[in-house]
Amino acid sequence: MKFFKVFPVGFIELKGGKVFIKVLERYRNCLKGLDGFSHLIVLYWLHLRDNPVDRGTIQVYPKGDISKPLVGVFATRSPSRPNPIGLSVVRKLEIGEGYLRIDRIDAFNGTPVIDVKPYIKRSDCIPDAEEPNWLRG
Amino acid sequence: MKFFKVFPVGFIELKGGKVFIKVLERYRNCLKGLDGFSHLIVLYWLHLRDNPVDRGTIQVYPKGDISKPLVGVFATRSPSRPNPIGLSVVRKLEIGEGYLRIDRIDAFNGTPVIDVKPYIKRSDCIPDAEEPNWLRG
Numbered sequence: 001m002k003f004f005k006v007f008p009v010g011f012i013e014l015k016g017g018k019v020f021i022k023v024l025e026r027y028r029n030c031l032k033g034l035d036g037f038s039h040l041i042v043l044y045w046l047h048l049r050d051n052p053v054d055r056g057t058i059q060v061y062p063k064g065d066i067s068k069p070l071v072g073v074f075a076t077r078s079p080s081r082p083n084p085i086g087l088s089v090v091r092k093l094e095i096g097e098g099y100l101r102i103d104r105i106d107a108f109n110g111t112p113v114i115d116v117k118p119y120i121k122r123s124d125c126i127p128d129a130e131e132p133n134w135l136r137g
Numbered sequence: 138m139k140f141f142k143v144f145p146v147g148f149i150e151l152k153g154g155k156v157f158i159k160v161l162e163r164y165r166n167c168l169k170g171l172d173g174f175s176h177l178i179v180l181y182w183l184h185l186r187d188n189p190v191d192r193g194t195i196q197v198y199p200k201g202d203i204s205k206p207l208v209g210v211f212a213t214r215s216p217s218r219p220n221p222i223g224l225s226v227v228r229k230l231e232i233g234e235g236y237l238r239i240d241r242i243d244a245f246n247g248t249p250v251i252d253v254k255p256y257i258k259r260s261d262c263i264p265d266a267e268e269p270n271w272l273r274g
Contacts, residue, residue, distance in 0.1 A: 004182050004249070005140040006220050027219060029195045033208025036269020043180075043222060045141050058166045071170025074253040082164060083143050083251050085180060087224075089261050112141070114220050116211040120272070124226050125262045132173020135257070 008112035012044065012105060021100040021113050028098045030116075039119035040092050042105060045112040046084035054080040068134045086111075089119055145249035149181065149242060158237040158250050165235045167253075176256035177229050179242060182249040183221035191217040205271045223248075226256055 009030070010023035021042065023031060034040070049055070057080035062068045073081040086107060094101035100116070119125075146167070147160035158179065160168060171177070186192070194217035199205045210218040223244060231238035237253070256262075 001144060003142040003144050004184075004187065004251075006143050006222075007138060007140050009219050027195070027211075030209035030211040030219070032196060033206060033212035033269070033271075036267065036271070037212065038265075038267035039263050041224065043220075043224075047141075050141065058164070059169060069170060072167035074164075074167040075170035075174065075255050077254060077257070081252065082146050082167070083180075085143075085222075085252050087178065087180075087254060089263060114141075115218065115222050117214060117224060118212050118268070118272075119263060119266050120214070120268065121264070121266050125264055125266065126176050126226060126256060127258070127262055127264055128175075129256050129258050129262065130173065130175035131255070131257065132170070134170075134173070135255075 006045065006114050008045070008114060009116070010113040012107045012109060012111040012113060014109040019102050019105055021102060021116065023098050023100070025098070031095060031100065034092065034095055034100070034118065037118045038092060040090055040102065041117040041119055041124070042088050042090055042102070042113060043115040044086045044107050045114050046079045046086050047112055048108070049079045049084040055082055055084065057081060062134060085114070143182065143251050145182070145251060146253070147250040149244045149246060149248040149250060151246040156239050156242055158239060158253065160235050160237070162235070168232060168237065171229065171232055171237070171255065174255045175229060177227055177239065178254040178256055178261070179225050179227055179239070179250060180252040181223045181244050182251050183216045183223050184249055185245070186216045186221040192219055192221060194218060199271060222251070
């Protein structure tokens with residue numbers, strides 16, 4: 001089946017309670033201009049879920065809670081999904097030579113990072129977005 | 138170089154001024170449970186930028202405006218970037234059998250969709266995010 005190739009642009013590094021994105025040498029200059037942004041969108045490859053069982057997951061109980069309705073993975077942020085891409089909006093704490101320090105991320109030491117995007121309020125912030133009751137219930 | 142495989146889960150279809158995400162047969166049940174969400178995060182493959190020149194782009198003038206500072210692609214939403222993944226927060230208008238209708242997307246008819254995620258305010262909405270002056274200037 002046709003597929004697209006995604007390359008790591010860096011890796012998550014967890015060190016001394018701090019969270020870093022270490023960017024590969026060749027992509028370091030991609031970080032220029034991030035100074036003025038307080039928040040970023042980080043896309044990462046959920047490498048531990050890159051297997052046929054996790055990638056074949058179609059429906060899940062939200063956060064494994066069987067008291068909630070069984071829903072499709074596109075209605076959840078489950079790491080088991082057809083393309084194991086994680087997405088987190090994070091606060092940027094520091095920019096250094098070839099790295100970013102961020103406040104937190106739901107990933108492991110060594111998780112590959114595949115993209116970093118600036119958080120832009122006008123398009124990314126929807127204060128009146130509606131959500132189903134089961135999300136909080 | 139090591140890479141990860143991303144598969145299309147559907148395609149953008151533009152028809153009669155309307156915007157659809159047509160989901161592949163095998164992933165249709167992934168849509169269940171999206172009813173209660175007003176907004177989605179759509180990840181798509183910018184297939185027209187999947188070439189060495191666009192994927193080798195490190196810095197750009199924001200929106201091609203040379204009066205602005207030259208910045209790294211990780212500080213912009215430029216479609217020319219190491220991994221040509223587009224991200225849009227969209228309003229969901231309708232869910233049908235194997236498709237979603239959304240309000241708009243900055244993509245073409247036939248653009249491959251690689252993931253759909255629910256928009257969750259608690260993690261995705263940052264009303265006080267800060268941005269550099271050049272973004273609006």
